[in-house]
Amino acid sequence: MTKIKSIYDCTIIDSDNKKIPMSIFEGKVLIIVNTATLCGFAPQFIQLETLYQKYKDQGLVVLAFPSNQFNNEDPKPIKESIEEVRTKYGVTFPILNKVMVNGIDDDGDELYEYLKSAKPGKFGFKGVLWNFVKFIVSRDGRVYQRFPSEAPPLIFEPVIQALLKSN
Incomplete structure (x- = not known):
């Protein structure tokens, strides 16, 4: 497997x-988030959509990656999951295919392997x-910041604003 440099x-x-x-x-400034339709944090879709609508014309893109990896909280086929999120939360930003955010050996998603390595969580947990x-990814592709599940998206709006202003 090729080592990803960017x-x-x-x-x-x-x-x-x-x-x-x-x-x-x-x-672009990116918010990359692993999602699940049955998760207690699913109402965060509303705040993610709020940020997307407010800043998409300035270069913000939200990329959602559904995952059924935690407690079977996104068990439906991808098309059904997307339809549910679009209907229930009014989401218009891109929702990609399901991923394994914590892969074993070579079954992990390459983007998530890169993100976790570039910006580990607390105590260096990857x-x-x-x-x-x-x-949060800056315009130059740098993984700028990582926010935990419980952090509501509007809390990092100032970070998004600052990154959108920078070249």
Whole structure:
């Protein structure tokens, strides 16, 4: 497996199983979040959508990656999960295919392996503990900050504003 040197070297998979190079997001500020429709943190979709609507024209992109890795909280097929989130929470930002955020050996998602390595959690923990961990990526592709599941997205709005203003 090739060692990823930049977030833009990663490839993601959309809900139609099409490969998308992360390089298409170069120059954007990203919020990358692992989600689950049945998680107690699912109402965060509303605040994520609020940020997306408010700042998308300035270069913010929210990328949601559903995962059924924690307590079977996203068990439905991907298309059903997406429809539920769009209907229940009014989400319009991209929702990608399901991922294993904490892979074993080579079954982990390359983007998440990169994110966790670039910005470990508390005490240097390189895993993801639960759903709705948010990674903030600056316009230059740097993994700028990591927020835990319980952090409501509007709490980091000032970080988003500052990153959008920077070149």
